[in-house]
Amino acid sequence: MIYPDNRWKHAWDGFILFAVTFAAIEVPLRLVFGYTAKGWIFVADSLLAAIFLVDVVLQFYTVQSEQGRLIVDRSEVRRRYMKSWFVPDFLAALPFDLIFLLAGPLGLPALLAQRISRLVRMVRVLRLFHLAGILRTIQRQSTLHPGLLRMSILAYWILMAAHWVSCGWLAIVGSTGDPLLDYLNALYWCLTTIATVGYGDITPDRTNAVQLIYTMAVMVLGVGVYGYLIGNIATMIANLDVARAHHQEKMEQVTAFMRYRNIPPRLQSRIRNYYNYLWESRRGYDELSVITDLPDSLKADVVIHLNMEILEKVPIFRGSSNEFIRELVVELRPVVYTPGDYVFRRGELGERMYFVSKGRVEILTVDDIEIKATLGEGDFFGEMALLFHQPRTASARAAEYCDLYYLDRSTFDRVLRRYPEFKKKVVAFAEERS
Amino acid sequence: MIYPDNRWKHAWDGFILFAVTFAAIEVPLRLVFGYTAKGWIFVADSLLAAIFLVDVVLQFYTVQSEQGRLIVDRSEVRRRYMKSWFVPDFLAALPFDLIFLLAGPLGLPALLAQRISRLVRMVRVLRLFHLAGILRTIQRQSTLHPGLLRMSILAYWILMAAHWVSCGWLAIVGSTGDPLLDYLNALYWCLTTIATVGYGDITPDRTNAVQLIYTMAVMVLGVGVYGYLIGNIATMIANLDVARAHHQEKMEQVTAFMRYRNIPPRLQSRIRNYYNYLWESRRGYDELSVITDLPDSLKADVVIHLNMEILEKVPIFRGSSNEFIRELVVELRPVVYTPGDYVFRRGELGERMYFVSKGRVEILTVDDIEIKATLGEGDFFGEMALLFHQPRTASARAAEYCDLYYLDRSTFDRVLRRYPEFKKKVVAFAEERS
Amino acid sequence: MIYPDNRWKHAWDGFILFAVTFAAIEVPLRLVFGYTAKGWIFVADSLLAAIFLVDVVLQFYTVQSEQGRLIVDRSEVRRRYMKSWFVPDFLAALPFDLIFLLAGPLGLPALLAQRISRLVRMVRVLRLFHLAGILRTIQRQSTLHPGLLRMSILAYWILMAAHWVSCGWLAIVGSTGDPLLDYLNALYWCLTTIATVGYGDITPDRTNAVQLIYTMAVMVLGVGVYGYLIGNIATMIANLDVARAHHQEKMEQVTAFMRYRNIPPRLQSRIRNYYNYLWESRRGYDELSVITDLPDSLKADVVIHLNMEILEKVPIFRGSSNEFIRELVVELRPVVYTPGDYVFRRGELGERMYFVSKGRVEILTVDDIEIKATLGEGDFFGEMALLFHQPRTASARAAEYCDLYYLDRSTFDRVLRRYPEFKKKVVAFAEERS
Amino acid sequence: MIYPDNRWKHAWDGFILFAVTFAAIEVPLRLVFGYTAKGWIFVADSLLAAIFLVDVVLQFYTVQSEQGRLIVDRSEVRRRYMKSWFVPDFLAALPFDLIFLLAGPLGLPALLAQRISRLVRMVRVLRLFHLAGILRTIQRQSTLHPGLLRMSILAYWILMAAHWVSCGWLAIVGSTGDPLLDYLNALYWCLTTIATVGYGDITPDRTNAVQLIYTMAVMVLGVGVYGYLIGNIATMIANLDVARAHHQEKMEQVTAFMRYRNIPPRLQSRIRNYYNYLWESRRGYDELSVITDLPDSLKADVVIHLNMEILEKVPIFRGSSNEFIRELVVELRPVVYTPGDYVFRRGELGERMYFVSKGRVEILTVDDIEIKATLGEGDFFGEMALLFHQPRTASARAAEYCDLYYLDRSTFDRVLRRYPEFKKKVVAFAEERS
Incomplete structure (x- = not known):
């Protein structure tokens, strides 16, 4: 079975994305210009059919994810696929050009056969719905910026819609002979209208009801799409850098x-x-607000990733069980001091132990004038406050902008209660140090 | 009396909606094109009058709702209706075509009679205000997505407004002979202007003050409507999937x-x-945030709907009074564990009882290595914590993503205090199990 | 001195608003069309000058408000006015037409005199800034919906701007002979451009740099204004009914x-x-959230307005000092019960007293089957809970949607502590009732 | 070394801003119109080169700031600059006109030399990226309103973009002979399109694929930019006065x-x-909400700035250590009383001391009728409540709108515990006053 996080699967999804896009662009063009599939177009069409066929087969072996659970059972996977996308996927995989090449001599007039062929090939466009699923998967697993991704997907759909609207316009007003210029003019008309620029150099024939109605439909839809875009672009750009x-x-x-x-x-x-x-x-x-929704275990992993090296240096904690450190780490609270701020003063009753994450902290002598020690990244101080209820024996002052974490005594006690075996170690450590 | 939740009433309201829409479309068209009501138009007009007349009669028997109270008293209903919409409703119900057909020979010149007829028929449009009430009722009682409904109603009003603006334009610039094309051109001009596309293939005669002023009015209103739309579409689409x-x-x-x-x-x-x-x-x-505003009784009903089958399986609760279960259920709190997380560890002091709503929880043996039992949907564990203040006798670990509910002891005690008769049962149960 | 809440002052402000608007519309028109002030225009101009002159005088006697304090001292008022708006106000009050009529024979060529007259009259437009103050005052004191008012003021400024832009356009492209059509065409061009419709039937002469630059400026400003509008209209309409x-x-x-x-x-x-x-x-x-920011005294007045009649009926409170009731009333908390909900059950320990603001509450007999009493608007129940810590002697159930207020015991006690003289009365009442 | 807050550096940055803007405007113009650098343009070009060269040298001596730390080490500054912007900056500083004047005779055909010169000068535009950094610095250090600044910067970039788009259009459609009119027409076309006005008097040649594609690109980008603008202008204007x-x-x-x-x-x-x-x-x-995020030391400085003069007048605090006052001041809470409100009443138990920041407070005699004293800005009352738990000896009433600050006893006690030496003074003060 192929798992959702299989690398080859991702590559294949990308490939399918490309193939479906090609089909979605080529199908309406052929409907409008009515060219015959010859040369490389014939090859591309057959290739497309082959790719889609392979994908149908692969779907039978692809593990689906539902509500966080993976469906790995092959018969279950098959049953689900048969009931959902199998029929349209299979139809989209038929090599229409080949079939009609073979079917031609069977008696159908060539022109009729071609026309049917063109219409029937529309089913390929159905794969675009399938595509929506792939795009969603990409969106979910990509490490790209989600806003950027969403903008790209939105742009993809809008360009696709513009292409179809243009082909529709061409079908209505008819071609003048030069397909490329015709198409460019149609696309130009479409964009001019949707963007509400409306130069007015291409307008519907005012005696032609179909053209008038088509134009009105495009304008009404355009306003909707445009409104959606205008409303979203600002949000998206803003979210690029929330x-x-x-x-x-x-x-x-x-x-x-x-x-x-x-x-x-x-x-x-x-x-x-x-x-x-x-x-x-x-x-x-504010890292607290970001991780606040996570369940405890994930929260711990994130905080540990951010602070583990600091905690491991602290003698009291060194050698403690992993579980114990994990529970403590979740309780660390960040705090910032600006240059010259006192973290605490000599004589105050201490309730917190501090860990230096960034910046330098000065420990001052009795009269707060001389600097006894300067602590930097990874250092800690005030640890006695966790064990004994006693006044600080020295003052601590931030020498520059400092990012500290602190752990307060009540939290420490609460965690300690769950790890009685560790309590002895702490008391021993404290007696030795005092 | 007809109650607001009567099914036939809903159907009739839908029918009225359709009839009023028809009138609102037909009335301005006849004013502009000045055709005589013959054949099916004459029939439709008379039918419309009949429908409106029936509705006037029905209004006298329709219960109104005000501030959550129903007004069922017939004389009160009549008094209110006479004072509010009776007169315009009755005027709208007059069969104008029929009246003028009969009134014609009475001496009025035919042309004058027709003109008066056309103008007088404008009162039918007044029913649109009445309609607003129906739409509001639909909005309130419908189980459709409210955002989708609001978008539909907004689209309805805008299309109606576009129709009227187009008819106004036709009245000003005059007709060219082909009514359908004329109307399409007017609608095309209207949409081109309101959507700010402004091709410029139909513009007011610059020496005609009326046309200039009409165009300016449409542009100014159009900007307002357009601004409102642009501002709302994004919100609405967003709310389709908040x-x-x-x-x-x-x-x-x-x-x-x-x-x-x-x-x-x-x-x-x-x-x-x-x-x-x-x-x-x-x-x-987050189900908590959704139900948080509800009064306790509704909150209980919602939570019970979501969790009743779980609670009914728990032996302590089985056979308890409904009221007791309702009060407990409101206090259940959902919590999620990711695969491998410990729900609790052996030796910890327990304060919570857990119910498995989804996923599998493993109960581990003394050394946390072997799995003693695996609990699934509808199971519960840790129930002793509600009764006795004692350490957990085993560890519990989530085997996959788990949705649990928990009930903590202080809550349980609080509820129990109100149900002393149940307390004995609990104690008996606990003694038997221990 | 004239105080800000003087009725005649408001009327005069409205009159000034009208006069300034007239000046702001007439001044650019005369600059562009260069007509001579004759007949009613001459009269209007002289009248305007007289009105503005009266206003200058009135300003010396008008009390100003600053940071909630009124400036009533006449010399202070004069000093402030002389330093701020006196000079432009006085200039705007000069009767230019009259002056130049008299000045004409003094030797200036008539044409030059007229031209100067037209330009100098531009100072009248300065009064528009003064106007901004008046509009702000109206906004502050009006009982109209603030959003509606803001929309009106915005519309006023935009129409004014459109008028000036149109006059500017006329000045650049020149007149064709029919002033009204010329003006309508200019306004039409202006609105077509600002609303981004851009029909293209009136465009700048592409070989005329001034026209090109003017058009570009209008487009750039138009986008800004338009963006502001679009962004605000939705908010405003939304706020019309937040x-x-x-x-x-x-x-x-x-x-x-x-x-x-x-x-x-x-x-x-x-x-x-x-x-x-x-x-x-x-x-x-949620009335709590609206009044929550008010200082206690205002909060009390609002709540008292909403509930006084209820409180006055309660025997314990009847005849209490106003101050005492005021303090209690602030502590009332609203609560809603749906039909069939129990407010409390017999045997529960009571902590709250309830007042019925709307709906019916049933007091049930011992076995919760028969209805002992039905309480309606203005009734109260459970008052014993405020005095004694004892179980409820009956159950209370909502018969329909009920709006109740409750007062809990701890609040009652807290307030009572400040009014010892009232405490005795309460105890006496309780003894008598029990 | 040059520090970031050096005044000359700021001036130089402004000068560079001007020079880069000039280059960014002139370079594409020369590419399009292909004029030869003669006279003042030649001088300007050489001057530009000189300015850019000086700036490259200055960069080696400019202290950079990173994550709040200054990089003052010269070799570190050089290393960083060499690795980042040195190469493009140096290329932009080359005096291309001079080089090609000298290089011309070296054998290259004059025409070719000129063309290369024009293209190579494009590197100057690279300095615009460098500019982004300068603009960011200005934004950070300016005391101007940030919203206004952001609007200006946005306008700057949009005008620049419009200039480039216009030059691109000129390059595609070709010149007609009059450079100024040509440029104005191109800019006019560009703005007409981006603002979605679309008069339609200048449109691409519909048989020219390049012009069609260019127009479409401008429209699509225009919609994006326009959407961004529309979405931001309202926010910005709103933020001008949040x-x-x-x-x-x-x-x-x-x-x-x-x-x-x-x-x-x-x-x-x-x-x-x-x-x-x-x-x-x-x-x-609400000053509390603004300063709430600041670290304690900054918070204290702000509150002290707002209230120091008040605190210094209070006898208990006069002469206390600065640190003590700082800690107290952070705990002051603002409160507003409306005219006639009682701050407290005689006989109530007092818990708060009040400082008058604005307005007048009346201290009333025993029977609340006569006014014993009127306190104004800078006065304080109720200070005994901080020391003793006793009833108020008089009532205090606001005579007009009053801004008071209060300090409550528990806070005072908490702060006092950290300053035992001050406690004695307070007790002595209290005994003396009582």
Whole structure:
């Protein structure tokens, strides 16, 4: 059986995408221009039929996913496919040109045979619906930016629709002899109308009801599509960089407030710098809000990925069971200090242990003047606060912008209660260190 | 009396809708083209009058709803109808063609009579306001998608407006002889203008002030309508599948965050799978947020509908009073576990009882290696935690994506306090099981 | 001094609005068509000057409001006016036609005098800025729907802009002889361009740089204005009935959820009915959320207006000090019960007292079968719960949709603590009733 | 090294902005019209080259900022610049006209040399990307309204794009002899198309595939750009005054509610006045929500800027350590009273101390009739509540709209615990005052 995450399957899906697109473009063109399939067009048509046939066969061996469960049972897969897309897929796989080449001599007048052939080939376009599924799969598994992907898919459908509308226009107004120019003119008319530019150099014959009605239909649909586009493009472009838009909006609000309340320029500049730091260091993402919806196990994996190397350095935790670290890590809370801020002061009662994720923190001597130590990325401090309820023995101050994580005592205690075997180790460690 | 949820009433409303639409289309056409009502048009007009007349009579027997209360008193219904829509409804029900056919010989010149007839028939259009009420009723009671319905109603009004604007244009520029082509051209001009395409093949006579002013009015109104449409279509289409839009937005945010923070591909894939599971299994709906606004009794009915079969299997609850189960059911909270997650571990203090709504949960033996039992849909576990404050005697682990509901002890106790008679049963059950 | 809420002032403001609008329309027209002020135009111009002059004088006696404080001091008012709008207002008040009529014989060539007159009169348009203030005042004090008002003001500015753009176009392309048709054509060109219809029957002379540049400027500005309009019209129309939009959105979400989870039709209908009741009885307004931002005193006044008659009927409260009732009333919380819901059951511990605002509540006898009493609008029940911690002595059930308010014991106690003198009364009342 | 906040650097950046814009406009024009660089154009070109060359040199000495850290190390700066923009910047700095003037005699045919020169000069346009960085810096450091700035930058890019599209059109349709008119016509065509006006007086030759395709591309891109614009202009204009929009929306909701519930006109007017006061006194800003995201130290600085003068007057705080005041100030909460509201009443238990920021508060005598004292801006009252749990000894009432800040006892206690040395002072102060 072929699994959904099979690499060859992905490649084949891409190939099918290409083949269906070709069919969807070629079928209406042949209906309008009525050319006979000769040479490379004949070959392409037969090839297409072969590709679609192979795909029908492959579908019988392809595992489907439903509500997060995989359907791997072959007979179940077959039963489902037979009931859903088998018939149209099989019809789309028939080599019409070949059939009518053979069928021709059987007695049907050549012209009639050709006309039937052209119409029947319309079933190939049905595969476009099948395609919607493939595009959805791509959308789901792609690591590309989802907004970009959605824009591409939307553009794909709109260009396809423009192609069909143009072919319809050609069928109504008739051809003048030069197929390429005719087609370009039809497409030009279609785009001029849908984009509501309406130069008016190509307009329907006002004594021809069919042309008038077709034009009106295109205009009405065009307004709908256009409205949808206008409404979506801004959203999509905005979503290409949601974070930046968010950051800018925040800046605008803060700036307006500061201007109105006459905050002095130096303070304004410090506030702007703080927000710029947040932006540059984390694109303004509040990691808490992103991971908040995840179930605990995934949340832990994400936070661990972001912080594991820090935790592993902490002596109390080194050698603890993986499970214990996982539970602790989920409880870490990020906090930012700007240059010169005190993380805590000597004499305060401590409740939190800090881990330095970025920046430098200075530990000060008794009188807060001399620097006793400077801690950097991966260091931690204040760990005694997790074990004993005692005042801080020194002050800690941020030397530059600092990203810290903290763990507070009540959380630590709560987690510890579930791991009694670890409690002894902690107490031993604390006695030794004190 | 006819009640609002009477099936025949709904059918009749649909019929009236159709009749009013016909009148609203035919009246301006006759005003513009000035044809005489002969043959089937005469019949249709008389039929319309008959239908409207029957509706006037029916209104006297139709129960109205006001602020959730039904007005069933016949005299009250009559009083209200006489004061509101009776006069215009009655005028609209007059068979004008018939009256003027009879009135003709009374001495009025035929031409004048016809002209008056045409103008007077405009009152029929007043029924469109009445129609608005019917559409609102349909909107309220229909089980169709509300967004789709609103789009249809909007389309209905816009097409109606386009028809009237076209007839107005015809009245101003005059007819050329072929009514159908004339009308199509007028409609074509109207749509070209409102959709802001403006080919310019039909433009007002620039020396004719009336045509210029009419065109300007249509453009100004058109911009308004168009702006409203553009602003709404996107919203409507989005609302056709709010859930999907929500899901996609969430995915875009999460993906952007993961890319920025360099989450490893395998973890990215797990997170994507989790969200896809949520989407496929429940369209991303958080059932809590939907039912949160409902009063307790409705909330209970909804949750019971979703979970009754599960609760009925639980031995402690079997045979309990309906009221008791209803109060418990409202307190069930859904929770999802991904494959491999521990629901709880042996030795932990338990506070929650779990019900399996979907997926498989494995109960593990002492050393967490062997599987003692596998629970599936409708099973429950951890029920002892509701009665006794004791450590879990085994671990429970999700074997695949699992939708569980849980009930925590404090809630259970709170509900139990109101049902003292049930408390004894629970204690007896617990003693027997232990 | 004239105060801002003076009725005559409002009327005068309306009159000024009219006069300024007239000036803003007439000034560019005279510049373009270059007609001489004769007959009624001369009179109108002189009248306008007189009106503006009176307004300048009135400004010296008009109290201004700033940051919620009124500036009533005359010298302060004068000082502020002299520094802000006095000069342009005074210039706009000069009777230019009269001055140039008199100045004519003084030696200036008549033609030059007229030209200067026309240009100088442009200062009158400056009053439009003054107008913005008046419009803002109207907006603030009007009891009309703010959205409707904003739409009207926007329409006013856009029509004004269209008028000026048209006059500018006329000035560039020159007149053909018929002023009315010329003006209509210019306005028609302007609207065709701004609404992006662009028929193309009036286009700039492509060898005339000025016309090309003017057209381009109008198009660029038009896109801006148009974009602003499109973006606002939908919002405005939506805001014309925010409540309905909200209600519909909610209904769409709920309906989608119910369809997806296969809620049975009868339950769906009950839920829809509940929301329809909320809509019909209170337009979906959650009164709590609207009044939540108000300071306590205003909040109390609003709630009292909504509920005073109910509270006054309650024996415990009758005759209490106004202040006491005001504090209690703010704490009332609304709650809705659907037909058949139990408000409370016999034997439960009561914590809340209920007031019936709408609907009927049935008090049941011991075995919950017979109805002991039916309470309606203005009745109250469960008042003993505020005084004693004892079980309910009967059950209460909603007979139809009921709007109740409740007051819970802890709130009552909190308020009571501030009014010790009232406490005795309550205890006495309770003893007597028990 | 040149630091990012160097004033000369800013000036130079502005100069570069101007030079690049000139290059971006001139390069495509020369490509299309093919004029030879003579006279002032030759000088301008050489000057441009010189400016760009100086800028390349300056880049080696310019400190870069990355994630809030400055890169001041010269070799690091050089290494980064060499790897990123050095090559294109250097190419853009070549004096092409000069080179080809000298290179001309070297044997290349003059015509060929010129053509190459024109094409090669395209690299100058690459500096536009560099420009994006400058614009971003301006955006970040400017104290201008961010929304206004973004609109300007957007307008800049769109005009640039329109210029290029117009030059492209000229290159395709060819010139007619008058460069200025030709260019204006091309720009006119471009704007007519992008703004979707589409007069149709300039349209592509329908037998010319290149012109058709170019037009279609411009239309498709135009729709995108236009959609983006339409979607953004409203947002931007709204953001120009977010606060006002917010205020208006609030007013609309409140007005709708009041109209629906029949609030009496006088009460409606009071509520409107309250919101107008909020608007006029603070543009509706809730300062708490703006500063809530800031780290504690910045938050303190902002609040201190807003309130320091008030706090310094309070005797208990006078002379306290700066740190202590900073911690207190962050905890101040704003509150508004409308005229006649009681802040507190005699006999109530007090928990809060109040600071008057604006307005007048009356302290009343025992029987709440006479006014004992009137407090104004900078005064404070109720300070005993912070120290002792005792009833208020007098009532306080707002005489007009009052902006107060309050500090409650639990907060005061919490802060005090960290400053034991200050506690004694407070107790001493309290004993002395009582």
